[in-house]
Amino acid sequence: MVQINKTTHWLDLKKLILILASLCIFTSLLNALFSSYQVQKQVMVTDTLEANRAYATKLADVTDLFLQSVLMQLKASSNVIAQNLNNSAQIDNELKQMLVRTNSFDSVVLVSASGKIIGAQPSSLGITGTMLKNEVETSPLRKQTPYIVGPFISPAGNLMVSPTHPIFDNNGNYLGFIAAGIYLKGDNILGKLLSNHHHQDKTYVYVTGPNGKLIYHHDDHRIGQDVTANEVVTSLTRKGSGANQIINTQGVEMLAGYASVETSGWGVVAQRPLAVTMSQLSDTMSHVLKTTVPFTVFLLICVLGFGGLIAKPLWRLAKLSEQVQDGRNIDFPHVATWYYEATWLYQAMHGSVKHLGAQVQRFDDERKQDQLTLLFNRRGMEKWLETAYEQATPFSIIALDIDHFKRVNDTFGHHIGDTVIQKLAELMRRNAREQDHLCRSGGEEFLMFLPHVEISQATKIAERLRHCTETTVFADAGHITISLGVSHWPTCSEDLHHALKLADRSLYQAKANGRNRVEQAVLANHNAA
Template identity: 30%
Template structure:
């Protein structure tokens, strides 16, 4: 029989029992605090990735809209020129090749007469004069008095394609037909370049294009087809624009964190997703770092406990109550007692508070990291939502600025992503210098930043916005020259009762500033009426 069990009584010594209880309490406290911190970190990282993927989908959406506008303008210019020429459409073949050839946007271009028959096409398109395209696509293109973007159809060469068309009118306003560009979805095209770049930007992140039914139109990597989300799952998960991101399962049954946005002009959808394993991998690294720090401390405290745990009776209840308080997730500020007549009990309480204080400090540090942007050092979106919730609870007015760097994609393309990151840090530093101690700056996502002025009005926000804009305009950035920003301003309750309403107005003002030439500030009142 073990020596620590008295043979005569068959009872465990109190010293051993208390030591075991203390070890259990320390282990339980460590597990609870670490578990709570990891849970918060997991939720924060998941939400951050979901929001980041939605921002990725939104950036692709902006790029696609700009690209479609450029296509329409090019087709419109060609249609105007061809319509102004004399003679039948067959004689305009040279103009079609001259104005729309070269594969800048399209795999090729065609000129269709009013019956939908091909009258001219660019070389290499494998379509001859007198041929007819997909009947349903041609009917819609000819029926509409405006530019048209078709759904996917099978071209005469057997490839899946999309038609972008513009009506051709003669000088008398009579419709002669349409001039159209063909985008070959089965070959490398202008759309696939955007999506391939997005998929390379992050490890495991993937972007692709679907039609209004959720069916894949453009998949930049056929080897990753199993990672796509089934059409019915997309329709059920994102039934409207109110739901922008969610955790769903792909066709392989694996969970992915997906952002989704519809392209308004044509109804196509952009899916921007990351595997959920990226969160697990990050948490795995965090757990290893915590264990490397916690285990030595735990062993040290256990050794100290073995030396001082002798005949403690009175402090037992107090220490147990303290352990229950910690296990319940409550913060422990004061020790169960500051001094005790029992020497061992006195130092045991000090040792316990040392361990708990260190663990609480670690939990606080992890919580702070979850609320801080790792690149710029500014507070992140989670912190913004907490501060806004506090202000809305107290019905406190505030001004809101939404800003981002003009032509930030060009900074990345020309100087590289490292310089792009340094430009974001530069903007964060300029905002902090101007914001002072009464305003709060946040990195909202990507190159977009938010500044909150508690108690401020629109005029206060515009004054701060102009100072930030002017400082950026006159300060050399990491690119070696100044970079500019556009800023939108709104105020609560002047432009809305909720943060969502105020942010939407400020965001609209930001895009108004960009449409007005960039490097400027716009207030919500300056917005042009819709329509």
């Protein structure tokens, strides 16, 4: 009989099962965590880039609309002044009215065709009767078209831009121009538009001029710097909007979205440090690990117990083998071993992988849902739009947001603002069908997608929701109103993104027309007509 020295064969079946099971479980766990990390990283980077691009585009569009509005105001005043050029009292009154009608300007100047300043408000500027001097100041005389001068430093040391509009008499003779001074750091609409951002994640916005120099930055010391070496600034000269992962001129890796302001040639960039996004990813993965490790430990304890049960039949076979070698005549029973072992090992591994897969799926589902309102977030919206587009499902789009929501937060606090957003989400559900897709696209902004609903019916639904919101009392906040824009794909546009933009434009049209109203996008066939 062959004698086996147990001291030289320390690895028995029970230990081998435990070692192999541990290796398999931990390998699968690490693989699942690594895969989850890579997926989460890609998703978070992509979402951040898209969010920054969308924010920069919206800010650029609003800035563009503001500048166009300013030029229209100047045009209206130039017509009045052209009819009263010899009436200094009338001119002075018109200049004063320009300052008080809106909070768009910090100063207004009237210049004759010879370059002499013949009127200025406020009068404390003390420049009436002086001549324009440098090339920047006289550029509107040469162009004789609506033109935005600057940015440049005013004599008072303020960084400003100056929209201008030419003045012609009834015979088309050039009489001079009217110019509005807008301080980029002033208490005016443009200054507030560029400076009021509510990000808590180190995302910030900067604006570049046509020459690639900074005209707005949260760090005042950087204003005026040449940033043409920045890849984003270079991209702004080639296309209207986009997003890139870049290293900025300060050597910091950024996730940047950008868009251009068509009227002025400025560029708006919204960017966030990559490190901030990665820190959020680390927190997410830490949560995944904390959730998974206890189950893994429990599974290892079970494997150890089952290992003893699995090893027992083989131990019996070993004992029977010793009896056979001893020459004893025994009845060698049938023992089910290998198939039984393989089945249980497979079930243990299958259960572990299935659990990890369910965890990953749950986290993926949570990423598609806005945690405050339980509506879909932007990622969930994109998934739905992708499916609708692939299946050629026509749908109406309702874009809406809360009027004067900043006032709610400033007056009652952000916790009441969150309650208002939740209540509005509830009203949206009441006014929607089960198959409709409701999204919170950001802040106080929402989107509703109504499959197989014509635009006329969607407008009625939007009006119903508007009325319902207006008549609802929101706890602590009282009454609020919403503005809504409606479009349809593919009726309004065969381009899906353009159809979405039309809804957004209609929303801003509703706000421009007084808020608390519904505006409908013009149908594509109507435009063609």
